[in-house]
Amino acid sequence: MSTSILFRTLSGQIKNLGHRNTGCVWTLTRNAHNKSNSPLAQYGGRFTVTMLPGDGIGPEMMNYVKEVYRYAGVPVDFEEIRFDPNSESEIDFFDAITSIKRNGVAIKGNIETRENRPGQISRNVELRNELDLFTYIMHCKSFPGIQTRHKDIDIFLIRQNTEGEYAMLEHENAPGVVESLKIVTRANSERLARYAFDLAVKEGRKKVTTVHKANIMKVSDGLFLETCTAVAKEYPNIEHNNMIIDNCCMQMVAKPQQFDVMIMTNLYGNILSNLACGLIGGPGLLSGRNMGPKYAVFEPGTRNTGQSIAGKNIANPIAMLNASVDLLDHLGLDHHAQLIGSAITKTINEDHIFTPDLHGQATSIDVVQNVIRNIQYETKAKNWGGSHMGR
Amino acid sequence: MAATRRTTSLLKSLIGSQLRHYSEGVCTVTLIPGDGIGPEISAAVQKIFTVAHVPIEWEVVSVTPVKGPDGKFGIPQAAIDSVNKNTIGLKGPLMTPVGKGHRSLNLALRKEFNLYANVRPCKSIEGYKTLYDDVDVVTIRENTEGEYSGIEHEIVDGVVQSIKLITEGASRRVAEFAFDYARNNGRQKVTAVHKANIMRMSDGLFLRCCREAAEKNPDIRFEERYLDTVCLNMVQDPGMYDVLVMPNLYGDILSDLCAGLVGGLGLTPSGNIGTQGAIFESVHGTAPDIAGQDKANPTALLLSAVMMLRYMNLPEHAAKIERACYATIKEGKYLTADLGGKGKCSEYTDEICQKIAAE
Numbered sequence: 197m198s199t200s201i202l203f204r205t206l207s208g209q210i211k212n213l214g215h216r217n218t219g220c221v222w223t224l225t226r227n228a229h230n231k232s233n234s235p236l237a238q239y240g241g242r243f244t245v246t247m248l249p250g251d252g253i254g255p256e257m258m259n260y261v262k263e264v265y266r267y268a269g270v271p272v273d274f275e276e277i278r279f280d281p282n283s284e285s286e287i288d289f290f291d292a293i294t295s296i297k298r299n300g301v302a303i304k305g306n307i308e309t310r311e312n313r314p315g316q317i318s319r320n321v322e323l324r325n326e327l328d329l330f331t332y333i334m335h336c337k338s339f340p341g342i343q344t345r346h347k348d349i350d351i352f353l354i355r356q357n358t359e360g361e362y363a364m365l366e367h368e369n370a371p372g373v374v375e376s377l378k379i380v381t382r383a384n385s386e387r388l389a390r391y392a393f394d395l396a397v398k399e400g401r402k403k404v405t406t407v408h409k410a411n412i413m414k415v416s417d418g419l420f421l422e423t424c425t426a427v428a429k430e431y432p433n434i435e436h437n438n439m440i441i442d443n444c445c446m447q448m449v450a451k452p453q454q455f456d457v458m459i460m461t462n463l464y465g466n467i468l469s470n471l472a473c474g475l476i477g478g479p480g481l482l483s484g485r486n487m488g489p490k491y492a493v494f495e496p497g498t499r500n501t502g503q504s505i506a507g508k509n510i511a512n513p514i515a516m517l518n519a520s521v522d523l524l525d526h527l528g529l530d531h532h533a534q535l536i537g538s539a540i541t542k543t544i545n546e547d548h549i550f551t552p553d554l555h556g557q558a559t560s561i562d563v564v565q566n567v568i569r570n571i572q573y574e575t576k577a578k579n580w581g582g583s584h585m586g587r
Numbered sequence: 588m589a590a591t592r593r594t595t596s597l598l599k600s601l602i603g604s605q606l607r608h609y610s611e612g613v614c615t616v617t618l619i620p621g622d623g624i625g626p627e628i629s630a631a632v633q634k635i636f637t638v639a640h641v642p643i644e645w646e647v648v649s650v651t652p653v654k655g656p657d658g659k660f661g662i663p664q665a666a667i668d669s670v671n672k673n674t675i676g677l678k679g680p681l682m683t684p685v686g687k688g689h690r691s692l693n694l695a696l697r698k699e700f701n702l703y704a705n706v707r708p709c710k711s712i713e714g715y716k717t718l719y720d721d722v723d724v725v726t727i728r729e730n731t732e733g734e735y736s737g738i739e740h741e742i743v744d745g746v747v748q749s750i751k752l753i754t755e756g757a758s759r760r761v762a763e764f765a766f767d768y769a770r771n772n773g774r775q776k777v778t779a780v781h782k783a784n785i786m787r788m789s790d791g792l793f794l795r796c797c798r799e800a801a802e803k804n805p806d807i808r809f810e811e812r813y814l815d816t817v818c819l820n821m822v823q824d825p826g827m828y829d830v831l832v833m834p835n836l837y838g839d840i841l842s843d844l845c846a847g848l849v850g851g852l853g854l855t856p857s858g859n860i861g862t863q864g865a866i867f868e869s870v871h872g873t874a875p876d877i878a879g880q881d882k883a884n885p886t887a888l889l890l891s892a893v894m895m896l897r898y899m900n901l902p903e904h905a906a907k908i909e910r911a912c913y914a915t916i917k918e919g920k921y922l923t924a925d926l927g928g929k930g931k932c933s934e935y936t937d938e939i940c941q942k943i944a945a946e
Contacts, residue, residue, distance in 0.1 A: 309784075318785060345718040361751075366788040372755030376789040378734070382745035409836075415739035416749035442840050446847030449822055450717075463782075467840060470815035474822035498819065 236527065237299040243527055246295040246302035247274040251281060252501030254305020256509075257516035260564045261303065264517060267568045268575070270524065270532045275299065279319065281308050289319060293326050302493045303523050305516070306501045317364040320499065325358050327493065329486035330384055331391050332357040332465060334497050336472040336482060341545030342554060346475050352401065352457040353472060354392040355465025357486055359384055362462045380416040380461065382423055389427035391487075392459045396434050399457075404428065406438040407460040407468065417461070424459055445471065473498050478553045480512025481544075483519035485526075492526050494519040509559045512551040514540060517567065539570035614899070617669045618645045621679030623873025624883035629679050631885040631936040632892050635911075638940040641896065641904045646673060650681065650692060662695055670700060674864030675899060677892055680873045694737075697730055702859035702866060703757060704764045705730045705838065708894070709845035709855060714917030715926055719848045722825040726845055727768065728838020729761040729793075730859060735835045753789040753834060755796060762793075762800035764860065765832035769807045772897075776808040777801070780817050780833035780841065793834055817841065821848070846870075853925050856890035858898065865898055867891040877924075881931045884923040886912065889939075911942035 237244040249255040258276075265272055277292045296302045307319040323329075332355040338348055365377040389406075396404055406424040410417040421438055428436035439447070441464050447454065448471050460468065473479050482497035496515035505511050517540055524533035543549050549566045550556025620629040633645060648669045652660035670676045681692045696702070704727055711722045738750040762779075769777050779797040783790040794811060801809035812820075814837050820827050821841075825848055831841060846855040852871040859866045869887035877883060889912055896905035915921060921935045922928025 321785065362785055364785065364787075366786065368788060372792075374753045374789045374792050376751040376753070376786050378749040378751060380747045380749070412735050412737075413739065413749050415741065416747045419745075419747045442843035445818075445840055445844040446851065449719075449844060449847040450851070463836075466782075466815050467818050470819040471822055471844075474819040478823065479819055498815065500816075 236301065242271040242273055243301075243529075244273050244275055244299050245523065245527075246292065246299050247276045248292055248302060248304035248307065249276065249278060250305030250501065251279075251308040252306065252503040252506045253511040254307075254501065256507070256511065256560065257305060257496075257513055258303075260513045260560070261516055261520045263564060264520065264536060264567055264571070268532050268535050268571050270529065270536075272524075272527070272529075274303075279307050281310050289322065292323065296327060296491055296493065300491055301523060301526060302491075303516075303519055304493055304495045306495070306499050308501050308503075321362055321364060323493070324486060327486075327488055327491045328358065329488040329491065329493055330356065330358050331388055331487050332469075332484055333395070333487060334469050334472070334482060334484045336469075336476055338476055339481065339541075339544050341548055342477040342481075342550075344475065344477055346452050349452045349472070349475060351452065351455045351472060352392075352395065352399065353465060353469050354388065354395065354457065354459050355469065356384060356388050356461045357465075358462075360462030378413075378416055380419050382419060385420045385423040386427060389424040389459060392424075392457060393427060393431045393434060396457045397431065401434070401457050403435040403437070403456040405444075405455060405458045406436070407441050407444050407458055407464050408438060409441050409464075411440060420461055441467070444468070448472070448475070470498055478512070479515070480551065480553050481514050481518070483515055483522055485522050494523045494526070509561060510552050511560050512553050513560050513563050514544065517564075535571055535574055536567070539567045539574065542570050543567050613642045613644050614675075615644045615646050615673045616895070617666075617673045617676040618647045619650050619666070619676060619678040619681075620647065621650075621873065622682040623680060623875045623878040625679030625681075625873060627879070627881065627932060628869070628883050628885035628888045629677075631932060632677070632888050634936055635889065635908060635939055635943065636892070639904055639908050639943045641901065641908075650678075650696070652692065662692070662699060667699060670864065670866070675895060676864070676866040677888070677895055678866055678868040679888060680869060680871055682873045682875075694735075696866065697859065700859075700861045700864065700866065701731070702861040703729065703731050704761050704860045705842070706768065706858045706860060706894075707842040707846070707855060707870075709842075709849045711849050712854060712916055713913060714919055715850050715854065717848065717850050719825055722845065722848045724821075724825060724828050724845050725768070725772075725774065725830045726838060726842040727761065727765045727830060727832045728842060729757060729832075729834050730838075731835075732757050733835030735839075751786075751789055751836075753792050755792060758793045758796035758834075759800065762797040762832060763803075765797075765830060766800050766804040766807050769830045770804070774807070774830045776810065776829040778817070778828055778831050779809070779811045780814050780831050780837050781811065782814050782837070784813065790834070797832060814841075818844065821845070851925075852887065853884050854886050854890070856887060856894045858891065858894045860898075865895070867895040867898075881933055882924055883932045884925050885932060885936060886916070907943055907946060908939075911939045911946075914942055915939050 247258055249258045275295055277295055279288045309319045334353045336349055336351045336353060359379045359381060361378045363377055363379040366374060368374050392404060406421055408417040408421045410421045452475055473482050479498040479500055484495055484497040486493040496519055502511055521533050521537045543566045547566055549558045549563050551558055551560060551563060618629060620626040636643060646669055648666040650662050650666045653663045655661045706727050708725045709722055711720055732752045732754060734751045736750060736752040741747050765777050779794055781790040781794050783794050846852050855870060857868055857870045869891055871887055893905045893909045915938045921930035921938045923930055923932060923935055
């Protein structure tokens with residue numbers, strides 16, 4: 197199936213599914229909305245999605261997602277897998293992988309990895325590598341309701357997710373001398389670039405910027421830049437330019453409005469996504485999508501465990517709720533995605549219910565309840581009976 | 588072990604208040620004007636220094652690459668000898684010619700003089716308004732190894748690896764320098780920036796060295812933060828950080844980030860400290876499009892020269908020149924084009940000279 201058909205947009209056409217009369221629910225989902233080559237687990241009209249709460253604020257956030265889904269009548273069941281950070285065995289990890297391969301999609305919090313054995317790599321990284329989630333997409337859009345220094349930011353950050361500096365291949369050659377390998381491959385760079393340009397076409401974007409440090413790392417970042425430039429030639433309608441990472445950071449803090457779509461390797465993506473989150477208002481707002489050829493995993497954008505604020509009811513649930521909206525969009529549940537999405541936007545832009553990280557005084561539960569209230573208000577106006585139940 | 592001890596004591600003698608010989612008599616400083624706007628801004632700095640009666644004699648050298656016996660272009664021997672003799676240098680922007688056989692000149696200078704720490708203080712300038720008002724951060728970056736070791740290979744066709752090298756010696760050296768710098772400049776806190784959750788061994792080693800240096804310097808507060816957290820917080824509240832110490836790549840990115848917060852590279856000073864001396868430089872480009880038209884902004888080079896004076900233990904001269912510079916920018920009458928004004932470089936320089944003479 198051509199790549200371009202597979203990609204859907206978050207802000208794409210919201211179809212009024214209540215009036216759809218083409219075939220049954222099963223066919224609808226598989227053909228029109230199925231973004232992966234493997235079938236999504238859908239039984240009796242309900243999807244099964246893997247849930248990995250992770251550590252820190254993860255578990256409480258997942259509870260909020262379940263609450264919100266309940267009120268919105270979302271036909272999704274979660275298969276929860278908990279990781280025990282103290283255990284040395286790999287059983288939890290393999291369970292999670294099997295579950296995601298079966299279900300096709302997952303929503304996750306950040307998993308803490310203690311150094312239980314030498315050479316242990318981060319569980320989050322291992323998950324991404326195992327499922328070949330080669331790209332990480334973050335849509336950084338300013339919220340008009342939040343006071344920030346910069347306004348009208350609207351950037352798609354597309355970050356290589358499996359290799360680069362996060363290859364986690366390190367060794368100590370001699371005592372006191374450590375080498376860490378950064379791997380860049382043409383294959384991964386090429387599919388990342390293609391994904392980025394296809395996304396740009398789908399979203400109607402005009403410019404793609406490749407971020408690199410090829411003046412110093414001539415071979416590795418040079419290969420990345422060369423590959424992206426070669427792919428750019430196949431999309432003559434989209435402007436392509438490149439920028440060195442340090443200049444890019446400087447431009448981001450001065451004039452972030454100049455950027456449209458940005459492609460980069462793993463570490464630069466980490467830096468720029470956190471930078472963008474900071475410019476928009478903080479780590480509690482944006483969500484990120486880990487996408488691969490077969491599977492998709494959704495999570496809060498800045499991948500923090502939030503250990504220090506766990507259990508205090510002050511964490512911002514918006515990031516995780518936005519991840520859940522991304523999930524619904526991927527599953528093809530456009531109606532529900534729009535319902536919850538607009539409830540969240542209204543909470544921020546109109547109702548101004550802010551947690552302490554946004555300089556407000558609300559608690560996490562206040563925010564969630566406001567979102568639920570907005571959903572209830574919307575759904576009261578709908579006709580929930582008859583054959584259109586749930587769709 | 589003995590080598591590290593020797594280096595440490597050399598460090599302490601260089602940086603500490605034992606630079607007595609600099610404040611007596613006139614000392615010679617190597618001046619590398621550079622390319623593009625380099626010569627005019629260097630001339631501006633020399634003029635200001637003369638008016639301020641700074642006890643410095645300039646020895647001007649050029650680092651335009653010459654072909655060595657091995658066919659590779661390198662720094663001329665005269666320049667190397669000059670810096671080795673004087674141990675202090677001030678450098679304008681350099682243009683690395685594109686093409687085979689030319690290594691990056693900045694990299695060559697760094698290797699030649701073993702400049703292991705790059706210090707970049709970023710302070711919001713009153714009179715040049717940016718979206719951030721309260722920035723007062725110093726980034727100290729390890730300058731010799733890390734991701735910029737230049738060790739790269741193509742393993743098979745289409746698969747490339749780049750090696751990031753972290754050694755205990757270099758990490759310890761820069762960590763100890765960071766704490767000494769903090770103490771000598773009245774700073775309260777040193778933050779080590781790392782990504783040890785992902786690069787456990789390499790950044791882990793760096794972090795360990797920083798922790799050991801922290802234990803030896805209990806009077807300065809120490810904290811460690813992930814790189815992404817620092818980026819996130821820096822754009823929301825720059826007042827959270829004081830002195831940042833980190834390996835090469837993170838330092839490159841963060842120092843440019845902080846420069847962006849205060850107004851760009853045209854206003855940021857920078858110093859490279861080595862084991863036997865130091866070179867202070869402006870980090871902006873050569874701006875060939877405005878070269879020779881009296882439009883250049885000498886502020887970055889001037890502030891770097893001020894940093895140099897402090898390093899040489901001439902704080903009164905440093906403060907005098909700095910005050911005049913900030914006052915001129917605050918007045919806003921003779922700003923150059925990059926700061927949004929219509930003034931000329933010479934007018935700006937003269938105004939600063941006038942202010943110094945008036946004191």
